Amino acid sequence: MSILKELVFTPKCLGCKRLGVAYCNTCIEKIQPFRARDLLELDSCFCASEYSGWIRDSIIRYKNGDAKYAEPLSKLLRKTLEELDVSGNLIVVPIPSSQLKIRERGFNTIANLCTHLTHECDSLKLDTSNLFLRRPVIDQVGLSAAQRLANLDGVFGVHRVINGTVVIVDDVVTTGATLNSAARILRYAGAQRVFGLALCGTPKTR
Ligand SMILES: [Zn+2]
Numbered sequence: 001m002s003i004l005k006e007l008v009f010t011p012k013c014l015g016c017k018r019l020g021v022a023y024c025n026t027c028i029e030k031i032q033p034f035r036a037r038d039l040l041e042l043d044s045c046f047c048a049s050e051y052s053g054w055i056r057d058s059i060i061r062y063k064n065g066d067a068k069y070a071e072p073l074s075k076l077l078r079k080t081l082e083e084l085d086v087s088g089n090l091i092v093v094p095i096p097s098s099q100l101k102i103r104e105r106g107f108n109t110i111a112n113l114c115t116h117l118t119h120e121c122d123s124l125k126l127d128t129s130n131l132f133l134r135r136p137v138i139d140q141v142g143l144s145a146a147q148r149l150a151n152l153d154g155v156f157g158v159h160r161v162i163n164g165t166v167v168i169v170d171d172v173v174t175t176g177a178t179l180n181s182a183a184r185i186l187r188y189a190g191a192q193r194v195f196g197l198a199l200c201g202t203p204k205t206r
Contacts, residue, residue: 014054014061023072027054033080036201039176041183042168045196046083048076050203051172059171059199065105067112074116076199077169081117084195086165092118092126093186095170095178096133096156114169124167130159130189131168131182140174148177156182158189166191173201 010019015027036045049055055076062069094110102108111128118124134157140148168182173196183194 014057022068023054023058025075028072028075028079031055031076031079033076033083034203035083036173036196036198037176037204039180039183039196041180041187041194042176042196043086043193044084045173045176045179045198045201046080047173047198047201047203048080049200051200055200063105063109063171065107067107070112070116073199074113077113077117077197078121080197080199081167084167084197086193086195089123089125089164090195091162091164091166091191092124093131093166093168093182094128095168095182096131098133098136100136110169110171113171117169130162131186132157132159140178145175145177148175152177152181156185158185160189162186162189162191164191165193165195167195167197170196170198171200173198176201 011022012019013021013024013027016024018024031048033046033048036047039045058069058073062073092114094114097108097110114126118126134155137155138151140151143151166186168179168186170179173179179196186194
């Protein structure tokens, strides 16, 4: 292979630009998760990072269908999960995606992250079959806080009662309206405690 071809096809860490890997563990280790702002229905919510830099780039590539970013992004979630002041078994519930988005991307982005997150971890129980979308949700980008609330009103449903502590997972938390709506119905279904876990959000102090 010519040097030019090698350079074009050699993966490069989105963080430090190191050649040969699509991401590197050094960049993952550097991340310092933080507590996000309080949301009414959640015990607490933690995020890996603000929405910027290589994490933002990874999320965009992942949502555009590049599944190899599931691994580094789920490692960030695992690191962020350690911040939660909670012990015992946790039920991990991904925010559901619409069938249209799953078809467009070729996979269910959040559920796929949660599969990686819970893999080989006995205290984490993945539950993708309980929380569901009762109707399609329009894209939240560009909506005001009030419009987001209206967009999400009654959108989530549950199939079964829940007994235990739940961690709801989403990619990016903006106003928190999505997590809040999901947490409300999960509590209604019986969850004793509900935590939020996301890749990106805004620290509580702002
Ligand atoms: Zn790196």
